[in-house]
Structure formats: structure tokens, C-alpha cells
Amino acid sequence: MSDIKKSGVSRRGLLKAGAVGGLVAATPSIFVKNAWAEEFRNNPENSGELKLGFNVPQSGPYADEGADELRAYMLAVKHLNGEGDGGMLNTFKPSMLSGNGVLGKKVTYSTGDTQTKSDAARASAKRMIEKDGVLMITGGSSSGVAVAVQSLCQEQGIIFMAGLTHSNDTTGKDKRRYGFRHFFNAYMSGAALAPVLNKEYGSERRAYHLTADYTWGWTQEESIKNSTEALGWETVNAVKTPVGAGDFSQYITPVLNSGADVLILNHYGKDMINSLSQAVQFGLRDKQVNGKNFEIVVPLFSRLMAQGAGDAIKGILGTTNWNWSLQDDGSKAFVQSFGAEYGAPPSMAAHTCYVQTLLYANACEMAGTFYPPEVIKQLEGFNFDGMGNGPTLYRAEDHQCFKDVLVVRGNENPSSQFDLLKVVDVTPRSQVEYDWTIFGGELGPYEVKM
């Protein structure tokens, strides 16, 4: 029974300590909290600064992309505040940005780690909204996360400028009034890739899909299937693989005996690096099937992944939103200032995040207020140029950007460690446009009740 005596003491000691804060402070102030009215959530009117939330994966399979996105965000904040060489501020038109902050307010930011998990991403976004008082959230390198955070932002009345997210759902089935995407999507990848595949590999091919098992993988598989089957290709099999699997050998072995002669890897980030490297190690590319060379296609390509996959990437076809080797003024200005800051050219993830930040800032300037519904109206149907992709439209009906799509190939003879992708074809915007009604979904209201 001496146990009970001791434990009684401990409980008392502990609870006394815990209760000091609780009982001394008066309770009424709990109820006064948030009683002051505000016109909209996190109105920066009185604070003198505009706070943005950068919610990127700093751990997990997409951490490399996340790190590069964060660099781009910090560069964008610098440029908006008039530091550095201004980057795309000089080429972006029509633009009201002057390097003087946004509506006279200095831009600051808060960062968070999505861990490439919907739960963690929403917790981190909530922290930014509730504690740090951000007015806009941007980031995400996974469509699952982007969709989850986007619907949270709609509920909270905070604008979400999606970073790298490629699923059709982000601006299709799961689109939201408060969510905007500059990045292209799986449908556009399929539409841009199909003609090149037809030219390079012919119209009689048997494809085998390995697909990351979440919203992005599903829609990309569907889109690529649709456009390749329209060419006359046959889909032998489509296998779902878990995200972050690490070892894909158990999925690649069956490909060898399936009678397929093209392997389509609907993977991204470290998953794609692993699956592609293993597919090459298994000798898939040296094989002859049905009298044709076995080919591998990676519909969504990025330079960061190419860097990770090394030699395996050579000769592989894919699409990309943007590449640093583009020679227009916007791209050159961006590559120049990014390179000067960080010593490496930006990835396409960095590009889209940088552009999104500038677009949001510009929309606030155009609206003359930070009030979200007005800012949204400025972004809807906005036509702009000088951001590296040629003339671009933010479509009002689904908040999707339309611009040219690049088809690229892993460079056989890279001239530098960054020169990994060669642009094969620039698919014009008109060829990748689609009717916004095909994916369903609804944007929802402008006004959000608080």
C-alpha cells in the first residue's frame, strides 16, 4: 500500500503544477477570444505585412521537389519585396507588380512540412491559417495532398495556389473556388505525348502500366491509356503500386513475361527514380519483344528526377511543364536569378511555384484589395505572358492554366550535370485544351461563411 501513498503524492505534485496556470488566469477571456469582427479571415489591414504560407514536402518521397519549391518561394518573396534582380517581375505582363511588396505591404512567409501525407499537410496548413495568420497557402508536391489542402482552404476562405500537382482531379472532380493550378495535368500530358509516341514507336504497341496508387496515378493512367489506345495501342495490364514502395522488383518481373513491349511508369519523385533504375537494371530496355525494341515511357518527367536516375534516363520520353533550357525572356530571367542565388538551375516544380506566387501577388494588386473573392475574380480568365510558357490563360471555369506543353527526352550526351532533358516537341496550347465539363466537379461559392 505504500505504492498508493507515493502515487498520491506524485499526482498531487503534478496536478498542482498543472493547475497553477489554469486557475490563476481568469476564465472569461476564453469567451472574448475571436469576438472582434473581421471582414475576412486573416485580414492583413492592420499588420503592415502580407503573410504567405509555403506548405511543401520536406520529408517523404517528394522531398527533393519540396526543397526546390521552397527555394523558389523564397526567391519570389525577395523579388516581390524589391530585393535581388527582380527575375520574372521584369518580363511578366500585364503586371502591376513593382517590387514594392503587395499593395504597399511587405511580403513575409511561414513554412511547413506536408510529409507528403494528407493528414500532416492539413495540420500544417491549419497551423498557418490559425496561428500564423497567412492569407494564401501554396505548395504541395503530391496531388493527394493538394486536393486535401485545397478543400480545407475552401472551407477556411483562404486562397490556395497549387504547386506541383498533375492529377486531373485537382481542377476536375475536386476543383474548388479558392484553388488555382498553374501546372499542367495528366490529360494534357497524354494529349501532348501521343503524337510523339506514334511517330517514334508506331501505332501497334502493347503497353504495361505501373501506377502510383493515388489520385494522380489513377488519372494519369486513365489519360495515357485513353490517348495511346486512340493511337491503336493495346493495354496489356495496369498494376497499382504503393507510394514510397522503394523496391519495385516484384512489380517489374511480371512485365518481362507479359508480352508487353512498352512499359509506362506512372510514378513520380523517388518512386520514379527507383522504378526506372530497377527496370533498366532488369534489362528491359535491351529486350526485343514482338520484334520491336522494348521501350519505357515516363509521362511526367522532371529534371530533379532525371538527376536521381542517372544514366537510366537516357532516351526516355516524357512531358514536362517547363525546362530551364527554354530560351524565352521569362525563362532566361528566372534561370539567371535562381542560378545566382542557389548555384543550380530551377526545376519545373520551382518554376510553377514561383509563377504562382507572382500571379497571386499581381491579382491582389489588380483587385486593389486582399479580399479573397475579389482576388479570385481577377485570377479567373486572366491572360498573361512572359512567365516562361508563352501566352497563358487561367480558365475561369475550372481554375486550370492553359499553355504549351513540352515533350522531352532524356539527354544521351549531356553537356553538364543539369543538361539532362532535351526538348523534342512543343505541343501548342490548342492541342491540349479540353472541355472543362468532362471531369465533373463544382467550384463552390465565392463567399465563405466564417
Add this chain to the structure above:
Amino acid sequence: MTNTKKPLLNDTFVVIIFAAAILAMPIWLDPIGGNYPDLLQKFAIYGIFAIGFNILFGLTGYLSFGHAAFLGVGSYAAVWSFKLLTMNVLPAVIFGVVFAGILAAIIGFLSLRRTGIYFSILTLAFAQMSYNLAYSVLTPITNGETGLQLARSDPRILDSLFSDGSVGAGLPSTDLFGETMSGYPGFYFCAVLLIICFYISMRIFRSPFGLMLKGIKSNQNRMRYTGLNTRPYMLTAFIISGMYAGLAGSLLAVTDPLAGAERMQWTASGEVVLMTILGGAGTLVGPMLGAGLIKYFENIFSSFDDNVLTQAFSFLPDSVVDFVVPVVGLFVGSGWHLTLGLLFMIIVIFLPGGLVEGFRRIFNYFRSGGKTKPQSVEAHNQAGE
């Protein structure tokens, strides 16, 4: 056995103080940056999870490595209740607890045939099985990696019975008879449940049933020799513990109507073990403290970036700042796991009884007028409360 000294605090008083401390969290967490609804909700919810886990681990010594499965099932059940029945949170919470209880009965029935490490491995295996089912096999029910979310087109049978069926322009939000369950109201809802759970847990600790469980912990063989079948007691403790986890899972869905498979992953199971050990296994408030500490680290420390650090150290000369910021930066931001790991090591090595033992030592130190009593050191091994 001869203790006659009554504890200074009786149980009712303990619960009152506990309730006051919990309900006043928005006030006393404010200075350390913890006062915002999402984190407060997490404190309360994971507090429930850890208290429930402690009923099993603290009382019986059976270390379950699969409690995340119940958390996940609770979440899925709650979100489905929102989708199919009503946005009211009460049915969601009830379904969450019931389904987690059923799953716990099944897993417990099978796993409790073994003890020690074999029991841990069995529960881990079942949890990983549930996770993989949710992740890929049961995708129509769980929506896989993307997570189960609400949609405007959901049927919500009960809601449409009692209203004209118009759901408005946006997604409906969870409510308790009209009060929206996000933000501070959501926290107070979770806090009230936490206090109730704490009270139930205390009653269990004090009951003959609790004593029986402690008996199993200290010597199960001896219990059996006295002719007692320990299995039903173990199974009951396991199911209660699973229901606590289901409640926590359903509350996660209540405050944020989304359920993802990652809630069932083994890392989530490991987290609650860490929480309990960090705070003090077998103590009443220890697991709650551990849960709060881990969630605080995860949400606050992970948000410190170089920007914040430079501001925090701005009182130092610039040259020192340039040196200090990168070094400290390793331990915050994405490196918060490292800090947590170090803290965990320190506590396990120097305070095997967790934070509660730390408080106890401090208290004893002051009470004995600066002389440490040897008995406080041996206290860590007790099964006590």
C-alpha cells in the same frame, strides 16, 4: 500494507483540477505559441488515445504495437457516418467507438493467446494488415492514399429527412446540434470528452477490475494458480483500450472530416507508445503529458525555419548568429524528429518513469527541504497508478 496516510487530494478534486487545467489550455498555452484550435484539438484527441493505450499497457504491461488500427477504423466509421447519415457528430463518435470496439474484440481475441514480445508482434501484424487493406484492397471504402473525404453529393439520409435537402453552396461542416465543430468549439467538445475519459480511466485504475489487471502485470502465473482465468480480464482491457482509440479517431474526423490510411500505419502505433513512455507508463496523467509534448514538437518545432531562428537570436552579434542558426536549425524545422529522439533518450535513461517521475522527484526534493529521498528513485518501477 500499513499505510494510513490519506492522499491529500481525493479523486473528485483531482478530476476538477484536471478539468480546469484542460479547459484553460487556451490561456496557459498562449505564451508558448500553442494556442490555436487545431493544436488544442490534437492535444485533447491524442490525450484520449494515450490514456486509452495506458489502460492496456500501464495496467497489464501488454505492449500493443497496433493501436493505430483502431484509430483509423474510428476515423473511417465517423467519416462514413457524415457521408451517409448526418453531419451531427454524435452518431459519428458512437459509430467510431463501436467499430473500433468490434475490431479490438477480434484482434484481441486472437492476439491475447500470446504474451510479451509475441503479443506485440501479433498486434503489429494485424495493424499492418489493416493498413494495407485500407491502403489498397479496400479502396472503394477508404479511397486509398487520397483519403476519404466528404462530397456535396453524399446522401446524408438523416439530414435530408429533417431539412429541405438543400445543402447550400459549399461543403457542409460537422456540427453538434447547430454548433460548428471546428475551431474553439471543436476543442471544447474534445476537451469535455477527454475529461470524461480521464474520469473513466481513473475509476478503472481504482476498481477491483483494475487491481486484477495490475495483478496480471506483476505475476500472471500466480494469478492463474489461484484458479483465475485471466483471459477475459485481458480481453476486456484490450477492448476498452481499443474503444478509446476509436473515440480519438472519430474525433480526428469530427474536427477535420477526412480519413487517410496513414493514420493506421505502424509509425502512428509507435507514436502512442512513445507518448505513454515519455509521460510515464502506468500513471494517470503521464500519457496525456507525453501526447501533448509530442504534438507540440510536431507542430511547433517543425515550423521553425531559419527566418524564425534569426529573429530569435537577433540579440546576439551577427557573427555568432551566423554560426548558431545553422547549428540550431538542425534540431528544428524538418529536424524536429532529432530533438524528439534526444529528449526521448534522455528521459528513458535518467527518468525511466517518464515526465511524471521527474515531477515527483522535484516535488519530493522540495518537500524534504532539499534532501533527496532514496525512495523516490526506486519509485519508477511500480505499477502504481
